[in-house]
Amino acid sequence: xxxxxxxxxxxxxxxxxxxxxxxxxxxxxxxxxxxxxxxxxxxxxxxxxxxxxxxxxxxxxxxxxxxxxxxxxxxxxxxxxxxxxxxxxxxxxxxxxxxxxxxxxxxxxxxxxxxxxxxxxxxxxxxxxxxxxxxxxxxxxxxxxxxxxxxxxxxxxxxxxxxxxxxxxxxxxxxxxxxxxxxxxxxxxxxxxxxxxxxxxxxxxxxxxxxxxxxxxxxxxxxxxxxxxxxxxxxxxxxxxxxxxxxxxxxxxxxxxxxxxxxxxxxxxxxxxxxxxxxxxxxxxxxxxxxxxxxxxxxxxxxxxxxxxxxxxxxxxxxxxxxxxxxxxxxxxxxxxxxxxxxxxxxxxxxxxxxxxxxxxxxxxxxxxxxxxxxxxxxxxxxxxxxxxxxxxxxxxxxxxxxxxxxxxxxxxxxxxxxxxxxxxxxxxxxxxxxxxxxxxxxxxxxxxxxxxxxxxxxxxxxxxxxxxxxxxxxxxxxxxxxxxxxxxxxxxxxxxxxxxxxxx
Amino acid sequence: xxxxxxxxxxxxxxxxxxxxxxxxxxxxxxxxxxxxxxxxxxxxxxxxxxxxxxxxxxxxxxxxxxxxxxxxxxxxxxxxxxxxxxxxxxxxxxxxxxxxxxxxxxxxxxxxxxxxxxxxxxxxxxxxxxxxxxxxxxxxxxxxxxxxxxxxxxxxxxxxxxx
Numbered sequence: 127x128x129x130x131x132x133x134x135x136x137x138x139x140x141x142x143x144x145x146x147x148x149x150x151x152x153x154x155x156x157x158x159x160x161x162x163x164x165x166x167x168x169x170x171x172x173x174x175x176x177x178x179x180x181x182x183x184x185x186x187x188x189x190x191x192x193x194x195x196x197x198x199x200x201x202x203x204x205x206x207x208x209x210x211x212x213x214x215x216x217x218x219x220x221x222x223x224x225x226x227x228x229x230x231x232x233x234x235x236x237x238x239x240x241x242x243x244x245x246x247x248x249x250x251x252x253x254x255x256x257x258x259x260x261x262x263x264x265x266x267x268x269x270x271x272x273x274x275x276x277x278x279x280x281x282x283x284x285x286x287x288x289x290x291x292x293x294x295x296x297x298x299x300x301x302x303x304x305x306x307x308x309x310x311x312x313x314x315x316x317x318x319x320x321x322x323x324x325x326x327x328x329x330x331x332x333x334x335x336x337x338x339x340x341x342x343x344x345x346x347x348x349x350x351x352x353x354x355x356x357x358x359x360x361x362x363x364x365x366x367x368x369x370x371x372x373x374x375x376x377x378x379x380x381x382x383x384x385x386x387x388x389x390x391x392x393x394x395x396x397x398x399x400x401x402x403x404x405x406x407x408x409x410x411x412x413x414x415x416x417x418x419x420x421x422x423x424x425x426x427x428x429x430x431x432x433x434x435x436x437x438x439x440x441x442x443x444x445x446x447x448x449x450x451x452x453x454x455x456x457x458x459x460x461x462x463x464x465x466x467x468x469x470x471x472x473x474x475x476x477x478x479x480x481x482x483x484x485x486x487x488x489x490x491x492x493x494x495x496x497x498x499x500x501x502x503x504x505x506x507x508x509x510x511x512x513x514x515x516x517x518x519x520x521x522x523x524x525x526x527x528x529x530x531x532x533x534x535x536x537x538x539x540x541x542x543x544x545x546x547x548x549x550x551x552x553x554x555x556x557x558x559x560x561x562x563x564x565x566x567x568x569x570x571x572x573x574x575x576x577x578x579x580x581x582x583x584x585x586x587x588x589x590x591x592x593x594x595x596x597x598x599x600x601x602x603x604x605x606x607x608x609x610x611x612x613x614x615x616x617x618x619x620x621x622x623x624x625x626x627x628x629x630x631x
Numbered sequence: 632x633x634x635x636x637x638x639x640x641x642x643x644x645x646x647x648x649x650x651x652x653x654x655x656x657x658x659x660x661x662x663x664x665x666x667x668x669x670x671x672x673x674x675x676x677x678x679x680x681x682x683x684x685x686x687x688x689x690x691x692x693x694x695x696x697x698x699x700x701x702x703x704x705x706x707x708x709x710x711x712x713x714x715x716x717x718x719x720x721x722x723x724x725x726x727x728x729x730x731x732x733x734x735x736x737x738x739x740x741x742x743x744x745x746x747x748x749x750x751x752x753x754x755x756x757x758x759x760x761x762x763x764x765x766x767x768x769x770x771x772x773x774x775x776x777x778x779x780x781x782x783x784x785x786x787x788x789x790x791x792x793x794x
Contacts, residue, residue: 179773293683300680304650304673311669319653351708519747523739535775543723559639577672584666
C-alpha cells in the first residue's frame with residue numbers, strides 16, 4: 127500500500143491552487159486544440175511547450191500533460207460535429223459518431239464520447255499507478271547495454287508494427303538519428319555535421335525545432351491543402367435529459383469500455399502503435415463481440431464509446447514507458463520527454479527516486495485532469511459548436527505566428543526559426559509521399575541516448591561487442607528487436623508463397 | 632506521385648551522401664578498445680539511409696507503386712500552398728530588419744486579406760491585438776526580447792515603462 131501513500135503525497139502537489147488552475151487551463155486549451163481539425167495533442171504540445179517557461183517545471187509538465195489529455199477528449203468533437211477527425215486518434219470515432227450527428231443525436235454522441243473518454247482515462251490511470259513503480263524498479267537494473275537495446279527495440283517496433291512502408295520508416299529513423307548527432311560529439315567534444323561552420327549548428331538541432339516545423343508549419347500546409355472546402359457543422363443541443371439518457375446508455379457498456387481501456391493502455395505503451403491503432407482495434411473488437419454488429423457504422427453509440435475509451439487509455443499507456451524507462455510511447459510523449467529534459471528532469475527510473483514529489487504529483491494530476499476534462503468537455507459543448515465555425519485561415523495564421531515565436535523563444539536565435547521553415551516544408555512533402563513522421567521525431571529525441579549508451583557500453587567493455595548479448599536483459603531486448611525487424615520480411619515471404627500457391631487452386 | 636516518389640528518394644540519397652561526406656571529418660572506424668569513433672554513428676546511419684532510399688528508388692522502377700495517384704490531388708491548392716510558404720519565409724527574412732512586430736503585422740494582414748479574404752474588422756482586431764499580446768507575454772512576462780531591427784528606438788519608452 128506504499129503506492130497509495132505516495133499517491134496521496136502526489137495529490138498534495140497537484141491540488142495546490144496553482145496546479146488546479148494549470149490543469150483546468152491545460153485541459154481547456156487541449157480540448158479546443160483537439161477539437162480543431164488538423165490539430166491534435168502533438169501539435170498542441172509542440173506549440174505550447176516554448177510558452178511554458180512562465181510557470182515552474184512541475185507545473186509546466188502538468189500543463190503539457192493536461193493539454194495532451196484534453197486533446198484526446200477534444201478529438202471526438204470534430205469527428206462527431208464535422209465528420210472530420212479532430213486528430214488522427216479520433217478517426218474511429220467518426221464511424222458511428224458522424225451518423226449519430228446526422229440523425230440529430232449529436233448531443234448524445236458527444237456525451238458518450240466524453241463519458242467513455244473519462245472511463246478509459248480513469249481505468250488507465252489506475253493501471254498506470256499500479257505498474258509505474260515496479261517498472262521503474264526493474265529499469266534501475268539497466269546499464270548502458272540495456273538502454274541501447276531498449277532504444278533499438280523501440281525503433282524496431284516501428285519497422286515491425288508501424289504499418290507504414292518499411293523502407294520509408296527505416297529512412298526516417300536514420301534521418302532522425304543523424305540529425306540528432308549534429309553539434310558536438312559528446313565523447314570527444316569535437317564538432318561534427320555543422321554544415322560549413324554555421325554557428326547555429328554547434329548546439330545541435332533541438333527536438334522542438336523539428337517538432338514545431340513538422341507539426342506546426344507542416345500541419346498548416348497539409349490542412350490548407352486538404353480542407354479547402356469548409357465542412358458543414360452539425361448543431362448539438364444539449365438538454366438535461368440527454369445527459370441522463372447518455373449516462374444510462376453508457377451504464378450498459380461496461381464490458382466494452384473496460385475492455386477498450388485495458389487494450390488501449392497496453393497498445394499505447396508500444397512506441398509504434400499508440401492511440402490510433404488502439405482505437406481502431408477497440409472499435410473492431412466491439413463490433414465483433416456485439417449482438418448487433420450490423421448496426422455499427424450506422425450510429426451505434428457503442429461504436430463511439432469503444433474507440434474513445436481506447437484512445438484515452440492509450441495516451442496514458444504511452445506515458446508509462448516515457449516516465450519509467452525514458453523511452454516515449456508516442457510522438458507527444460517524446461515531446462514531453464524533451465520538455466522534461468529541458469527543465470532538468472531526466473525521465474527514467476532515477477526520476478522515481480530523485481524527484482518523487484514531481485513524479486507522483488504528475489500521476490495524481492492525471493486523475494484531476496480526467497475529472498476536469500469530462501466536466502469542462504460537457505459544459506463547453508455549445509462553445510465547441512461555435513468555435514468549429516471559425517475559418518481555417520484564422521487558425522492557420524495564428525499557428526504560423528506561434529511557430530515563429532515558439533521557435534525563437536527557447537534559444538533566442540533566428541537560426542532555429544529558419545530551420546523550422548525548412549523542416550516544415552520538408553515534413554509536408556515527406557508526409558505527402560507516405561514517409562512516417564513519428565519515427566523521425568522519436569529518433570531525434572532518442573538519438574543522443576542511443577549513441578551515448580552504445581559507446582559507453584563499448585568503452586566499459588573495452589570494445590567487446592559480445593557485451594550486449596552476454597547480459598540477459600539486453601540480449602532479450604535485442605532478440606525481440608530482431609524479431610520485430612524481421613516481421614515485414616516474414617510477411618513479404620508469406621505473401622509470395624501464398625501468391626505462388628494461389629493459381630493452382 | 633511516381634515522379635515525386637523518385638525525386639524524394641533521389642533527394643534523400645543526395646542528403647545521405649552529403650551527411651556521409653561531412654561525418655568523415657571525425658574517425659568513422661573502430662577505435663581499438665573503445666568502440667566506434669566520433670563520426671561513426673552519423674556515417675553508418677547515413678549509409679543505411681542511402682541504402683534504404685536507393686531501394687525505394689529501385690523499387691519504383693520494378694513495381695510502380697502509387698501509379699495513377701497524384702502527388703497533388705487538387706492542383707488548385709498548389710499556388711495557395713506556395714504562397715503561404717513564400718509569405719512565411721519572407722516574414723522570417725524581414726525580422727532582422729523591420730523587427731518581429733512589424734513583420735507579424737504585415738504577415739497577418741497579407742495572410743488574412745489575401746488568403747483568408749476576411750473583412751476589415753476581423754483583420755483589424757487580429758493584426759493589432761496579436762502584437763500587444765505577444766509583447767506582454769514574451770517581453771514583459773517571460774523577459775524574452777524579440778528582435779526589433781530598425782524599430783528598436785520606438786521600444787525604449789516601453790522598456791522604461793515595464794522593466
